Amino acid sequence: xxxPLASDTAMxxxxxxxxxxxxxxxxxxxxxxxxAGKPLIDYALDQLGAAGVSKAVINVHYLADALEAHLRGRxxxxxxxxxxxxxxxxxxxxxxxxxxxxxxxxxxxxxxxDNIWVDGPRNAFTELSAAWDAERMDAxxxxxxxxxxxxxxxxxxxxxxxxxxxxxxxxxRIAPFIYSGIQLVxxxxxRDAPEGAFSTNVLWNRAIEEGRLYGVSHTGVxxxxxxxxxxxxxxxxxxxx
Numbered sequence: 001x002x003x004p005l006a007s008d009t010a011m012x013x014x015x016x017x018x019x020x021x022x023x024x025x026x027x028x029x030x031x032x033x034x035x036a037g038k039p040l041i042d043y044a045l046d047q048l049g050a051a052g053v054s055k056a057v058i059n060v061h062y063l064a065d066a067l068e069a070h071l072r073g074r075x076x077x078x079x080x081x082x083x084x085x086x087x088x089x090x091x092x093x094x095x096x097x098x099x100x101x102x103x104x105x106x107x108x109x110x111x112x113x114d115n116i117w118v119d120g121p122r123n124a125f126t127e128l129s130a131a132w133d134a135e136r137m138d139a140x141x142x143x144x145x146x147x148x149x150x151x152x153x154x155x156x157x158x159x160x161x162x163x164x165x166x167x168x169x170x171x172x173r174i175a176p177f178i179y180s181g182i183q184l185v186x187x188x189x190x191r192d193a194p195e196g197a198f199s200t201n202v203l204w205n206r207a208i209e210e211g212r213l214y215g216v217s218h219t220g221v222x223x224x225x226x227x228x229x230x231x232x233x234x235x236x237x238x239x240x241x
Contacts, residue, residue, distance in 0.1 A: 006129040014113035015061035031113040049078035051125040059084040112181035120219025138189040138212040143177035151224040
């Protein structure tokens with residue numbers, strides 16, 4: 001029997017301008033760019049719904065009207081969606097979560113809106129829930145080893161120790177794990193946060209120093225879909241599978 005989910009709510013980060021995806025984002029927000037005929041954000045939302053997450057808080061900024069119209073068209077599908085409006089000021093990943101905090105339970109899932117992944121024996125949210133320990137963790141990151149990170153050409157992001165604690169890649173080195181863009185977050189991570197726009201990295205750095213940032217290795221595969229060149233190989237893999 002699967003472990004119960006640690007939260008019934010996720011924040012989907014969808015406010016970015018999508019510069020790396022130009023020219024496709026000149027007239028549409030990145031979450032609406034299609035891969036194999038399906039908008040990127042629908043991959044994330046459909047995975048949430050299939051896992052049993054009932055509510056998604058979605059922040060919007062760039063071409064927000066188009067994204068909101070798309071979400072209205074999904075009203076009959078799970079999860080139920082609520083918009084966190086950042087039209088006046090793009091708050092980045094950390095600021096976006098802090099801005100939406102009152103709409104989010106403790107803990108909550110957070111994920112990027114441009115994520116495509118295929119689950120292994122357990123879905124990503126069950127994997128995170130099974131490993132979650134609120135006493136020890138401020139956040140739990142879903143990490144992917146290089147062999148399971150398709151289209152990825154970087155040096156990796158993190159190391160894991162024997163307890164699952166996260167450390168950053170050192171300059172000039174290779175790290176074995178890539179951040180998937182999916183995490184389980186305690187409100188404790190958001191405490192005493194900077195005002196305005198800032199990156200989640202600010203909060204992660206503090207959690208690393210305190211020994212409270214953890215990671216778990218994803219048992220499925222994950223796709224880097226950061227630029228137009230990644231779309232065709234991702235489509236080929238998905239349609240072949």
